[in-house]
């Protein structure tokens with residue numbers, strides 16, 4: 001393993017202690033459920049929410065004499081993932097048995113990959129809100145089986161087991177200890193999830209447990225070798241990952257500054273208290289008695305398979321972002337926001353084609369995103385389609401409606417649907433640029449406010465007050481520029 005120990009500490013990320021600054025070091029092991037119809041070594045379904053134990057083959061239940069048969073789709077998904085993480089694909093990998101006892105693990109071992117994983121070293125770039133780009137090394141990605149689930153709250157005097165998840169394929173994506181703050185850890189998981197979703201290799205649904213992270217945290221003085229780490233198991237939301245890092249780093253700093261030492265251990269995060277607490281002392285690899293699974297030959301893949309998967313990868317977030325900056329002249333910030341979700345990027349592109357891209361980006365990231373958020377809706381379920389929002393943009397660009405009326409129109413289309421052009425016609429929402437129609441209103445307001453007219457002659461900024469009055473009197477439909485021009489003339493400015 002290569003640790004970049006000499007790399008200078010990222011100053012802004014340092015944690016203040018009573019005795020000076022500390023650097024937080026974080027490495028994540030992310031478990032991502034592979035998107036596939038069937039399990040890693042059996043044909044049983046992976047669908048979510050089935051009746052307990054309704055998706056369990058004889059292999060998953062570990063009936064004697066059953067043999068695992070590898071699911072090729074899971075292999076392809078792992079390779080796609082490796083390619084998406086700019087990682088080395090190992091054409092030969094080995095499945096091992098990781099032996100331990102737990103009631104939700106009928107085999108008494110988990111089939112995993114130990115010394116020879118399917119994917120080797122790679123790298124992800126994460127974009128921080130302050131504009132900094134942080135490169136995070138990937139140590140490896142390996143395939144393994146998920147376990148079943150114990151249900152402790154169904155019966156008063158016994159626990160039940162549901163084996164539907166038993167044998168479902170997981171990818172364990174292990175980062176190098178390259179992260180230096182809670183915010184970096186959160187940004188890393190978001191970016192990883194975005195990449196997996198673009199690839200279609202994991203749906204990234206953390207609420208269903210389809211993506212979860214073991215969070216390794218240690219602290220050190222800047223420039224020192226790595227400190228002893230604690231591993232916080234199975235954290236299942238991005239917000240909790242941030243909280244777990246913050247709590248754990250502070251705990252370790254306080255402990256060391258009080259003269260104690262950090263013991264390597266496995267801890268649990270309690271979301272209600274925002275704390276981590278000890279679970280067990282850290283197990284060592286030799287505790288698991290890893291050995292190659294005698295039921296499975298080493299996995300050998302032809303280079304042609306990898307080449308073929310590579311040739312058919314979709315455009316990935318970083319590529320899309322670069323293209324948006326280049327082709328649509330978007331800021332890095334807007335491009336980042338728009339490419340975080342593939343559906344949002346598609347929506348934006350549909351809308352931006354042949355239109356002012358900056359305006360399209362603004363509408364998608366502000367008005368639309370805000371409205372979707374408020375109702376907890378996904379952009380795929382947006383009541384306003386990209387062509388409807390595009391039509392609103394066209395109406396603004398043509399000067400048919402003002403920006404203010406456009407927001408009202410947005411609300412109408414959002415709740416009632418329909419063709420924005422037709423709605424503007426039917427409801428007389430066009431902005432008034434016809435000066436003769438405005439002139440009467442302007443004259444009335446000027447006549448009614450002689451004192452203000454005098455003041456405005458000395459202080460032309462006060463013309464703004466008149467513009468406001470005229471806009472109000474016109475129900476927001478007057479063209480502000482036309483009003484302003486006309487007023488200047490009337491007030492003699």
Ligand code: ADP
Pocket residue numbers: 025026027028029174175176177178216217218226227228229285
């Ligand atoms: P294990 O297999 O025992 O869990 P690994 O060496 O594979 O240990 O590391 C697991 C994770 O812990 C990796 O994500 C790695 O980046 C991280 N890690 C290793 N050393 C440290 C450290 N000193 N501080 C924080 N994270 C660490």
Ligand code: MG
Pocket residue numbers: 029
């Ligand atoms: Mg580990």
